[in-house]
Amino acid sequence: MIKADPSLDSNEKSLQDMLSHSSDFKATNFQSGDRMYRLFYLDTMIELEAVQEHIIRPILHQTNESTLRGSVSVLEFTETELLIDAVNAIVEGNTVLQIDGEAKFYLLGTELKKERAVNIPVNERVLRGSNEALIENVSTNINLMRKMIATPDLVVKYYRLGRRSNTKVAVLYLRDLANEEVIQEFERRIGSIDIDYIEAPGFIEELIEEKRFSLFPQLLISERPDRVRSYLMNGKIAILTDGSPDCIILPVSFWAFLQSPDDYQIGWLLGSTFRLLRIVSFIIAISLPGAYVALVTFDPRVLPFEIALTLQSSMQYVAMPPVLEAIFMLVTLEILREATVRLASPIGQTIGVVGGIVIGTVVVQSNLVSTMMVIIVAFTAIASFNIPSYEMSSAARLLSYPFILMSAIFGLIGLELSFLLVLAHLARLHTMGIPYFYSGMNKETIVDTLFRGPIRSLKNRTKESLAKDKTRIRIQKGKNK
Template sequence: MRRSKRKSIRNESYQIPTAIESHDAYYSLEENKEYIKSKFHNTEDIKFRNITVQDVKCLLAYLDPLVDEEKLQRTIMKPLFETNQLNIEDTVTSKEYRRSKNLNEAITGLTKGFVVLLINGQVHFYLLEAFSGNSRAISEPINEQVVRGSHEGFVENIMQNLQMLRRRIENPNLVIRFFKVGKTTDTKIAVIYLQNLVNPDLIAEVEKRVTAIQTDSIQTPGYVEEFIEDSPFSPFPQMLSTERPDRMTAHIIEGRIGLLMEGSPSTLIMPVTFFAFYQSPEDYNSRWYIGSILRLIRVASFIFALGLPSLYIATVSFHPEVLPAELILNIKSSLENVPFPPLLEALIMQIVLELLREAAIRLPGPIAQTIGIVGGLVIGTAIVEANLVSNMMIIVVALTAISSFAVPSYEMSMSIRLLGFPLMLLSATFGFIGLVFGLSIILIHLCGLETFGTPYFSPLAPFRFNELKDSIIRLPRWLLGRRPTDVRAQHGTQEWISRRWKQNEDE
């Protein structure tokens, strides 16, 4: 029997293998068993069962944590014991089965939850699906709660997530491509798009970047994001992360591509623009003017969270003349006993705020609420009474924190808070000139940033007046007949008219 040569670890390439190394199975069940045990280094969670089917000895091998025992008995064991002939294809009722003679395929199948059925005297064996599909129930995402609308959220099971998308897009043009990434983890990734809508160049570019990933491990979609994004050193997120099926569905119908990963409820949407991070599914579940007001509030929160502390520092340190006399007196009285300059005040409060936020995230829910409320009140009151920080700085930092929390995207919220620190340094050094210079640098960066060939700051740069109706504001749904041009979809106009009844009445 031909046996493959053992490959030296030092000579192994880190490229993803295009095919599994071939090693033919043995005719002897014992030799096959020993080979499988050696490949798994005699791990104790691998199970072997000797059975006899029509006077023929067989061997079942599987990894106990990955296999559903009830499914194993119902779809494999029971049909085998009840059959009158050893015909595996017509006997077992597994959802998926495959015939092979490459033992290394059996090793790979075992790690994915398959059961390997080896037959004595035969070089071929069968891979039978009996994977344990235990996963948590569908619930509302904690980070993306919506008052009015769907309360379903993605879970860690990729097939269950794809089922939710299929239910929402009942269209044969919905295409799902599977990829395996990570040499050690062999993580399954699904790329989803509408074949008749998405730009073919975008499909090719996304698939090229995904298949070019070379790494040992992929644990979360954040790993994939870092490998395929255009500008890894930009402070702004270039792919939208969401746990909501309705949000992903809306973007796919606009001509974008979604990416799901096994073991994570977080998904990625690409390409997106800056304003997509300030949009919420709730905007479309409310009246159009309510959705527009909410979007304007979120965009204003971006300006407040980014520049309010810097504006206060520059005003107090260099330009108090821009304030009314009454307000200057109030600020001066609050700063009289504070030994630190405004910059140091702001840094102290921002650091304290970040510490409280991190503590609230890491602690259990009831304790986190206590830390957030009591800690904020106690520390805020004590730090003012100790004359370490002024009252006005407490108000400014509190407004900044509230503004950053109004952003629907966690990644964008973190980016804004981090960008506030260099702006505070510039304002404390050069006043309004430093603040304007810092904001200009950020604006130039936003205008020049691209993601998968799409301008990041569209529709403001390049300016497209017609697309403002569904970016900063939201007009009525029946006026949004054209898809965004930034995704370069195959069909720019949606094929429906929702107020045809009104047109018929006018006629």
């Protein structure tokens, strides 16, 4: 490690070399009494008024007995003798101060903070509950979480990931709830990451998950602080990344991706109904096109006679076989969805509506696909959009393709075999060493998996979090029965 030199000019040259002679690197001299001071900084990263008011002016007016720490009025004040620490501080927006003749740097916090205001969630619509969303600044996000969880048990640990990007990552958990073994396993995995840069939380997610070739998301991503709070209160771990408004939550089970914070803002009967609806929507999204292909190709006799006649009449002049119909329509739907997402909002909505109507009408009139197939694919898409998690919704849409192929080859037996393979895969998955597909039929878990039970029945925290304190609600005997 290269240490600081007592010479100001020597240190300035070293810092210039380490910063590749960047044009925004500046060095400013000023003198107070018999001492010469020099400031090193990037003028694109600091707040110049703060440097003038809180560093230069106080030093110029200090008395002989005053120390530097007692003179400057900045909250972030550290000392170092290493050049690499000074360079890292400059890149992060700090101002580095050196006194001529001293082989020491003073790192002063003067970062220019420009960020968008806290706004409503964009990707997770709020029906009831907090309308605040996480933003790209990790410090602001931690501020939101500390306001929501006002307890000294909330632990915040910082990591630096990326050899070149040096991305700031914050890990949050509640000391008295989070399982020590889960924390150690997570720290082992995040400590083993060796990469040039971290572009988004998706990088971290992919680098620490266990099954890299699984379609199912193994870590939950959310932009809602109230949702992050609820998982922290269950003993889970949250990961915030500087530059991204998304938070990674772990460990989670399969059922977490079918839950919404809004379930707990309404009565338990309505919450249970909507949760069951999402589970049914997931099953429809992965299997409905395959079931249609299997029925019309191999087993039309399973259907009632009137429905079979309707299907036969709609397919009478269709040129393509049912399996190609289904794949063609699903691919077309994905193209329309991508076009809607990538284009500007007004144009995207127009393309989605007009494109869907035009394409649906043309393909039916030209006898490329049947009217029933258009209805099946549209219903499948709507069912997939009913899943709260974008990652799980995308996985459901992709899973429909192998279901279609298996159904086209083996009929209804292929459909059943596809379900068995998916269930076996889910049963083998783990997240942070914890089983991913906890049974929803267990008496202890069913109250918060398949259903959203009454608050009084949610006495224990979720099993997959392995929380130290498993009891969530305590009701005294003889009261509130």
